[in-house]
Amino acid sequence: MTTITLEQIINFLLEAPMFAELDAAELSEIVHIMQVQKVRAGSAVFREGDAGDAWYVIFAGQAEVLKGNEFLPTQRLGVLGEKACFGEMAILDHSARSASVVALQDCTVFRFPRRDFEELLAAGNLAAYKLIYQMARVLCTRQRRITQELTDALAARESELLRAASMGVVQGQSVSE
DSSP: OOOOOHHHHHHHHHHSGGGTTOOHHHHHHHHTTOEEEEEOTTOEEEOTTSOOOEEEEEEESOEEEEEOOSSSOOEEEEEEOTTOEEOTHHHHHOOOOSSEEEESSOEEEEEEEHHHHHHHHHTTOHHHHHHHHHHHHHHHHHHHHHHHHHHHHHHHHHHHHHHHHHHHHHHHHHHHO
């Protein structure tokens, strides 16, 4: 197991989109609450329904986001690679996990416990507030993408229904003429 130095962590986070607005000094404040967690391939970082007790950044490896329910089989919603953040909704709304995240290969993730992060916010830590702002921006981007995908899917479905209905009319006219 290779030891990760503080310098490597700071340099990595400086390049991660979620931390783009933080300078090195602010990052060093955030790193104090960070935990390094190893996750074996096939193991869950967390499961859908678990308590939202932290948010994460992938330092090395890949993980997949999975969602399922009693009516539909589990489906892959996406693959997360290095520098990807996930689990941040738990910081904002204290809800249970809305999906599972499972390592596709051995991963190293940086874990930021909600309680420690909230203590930084309560203390007025500027870096923590910058991260909350960045989380909101990420969630807005995701919401806009999902809204567009839903709109496209509904338009495609509407188009299918219109084609089916028009075929019935066309076929009906051909028979009656």
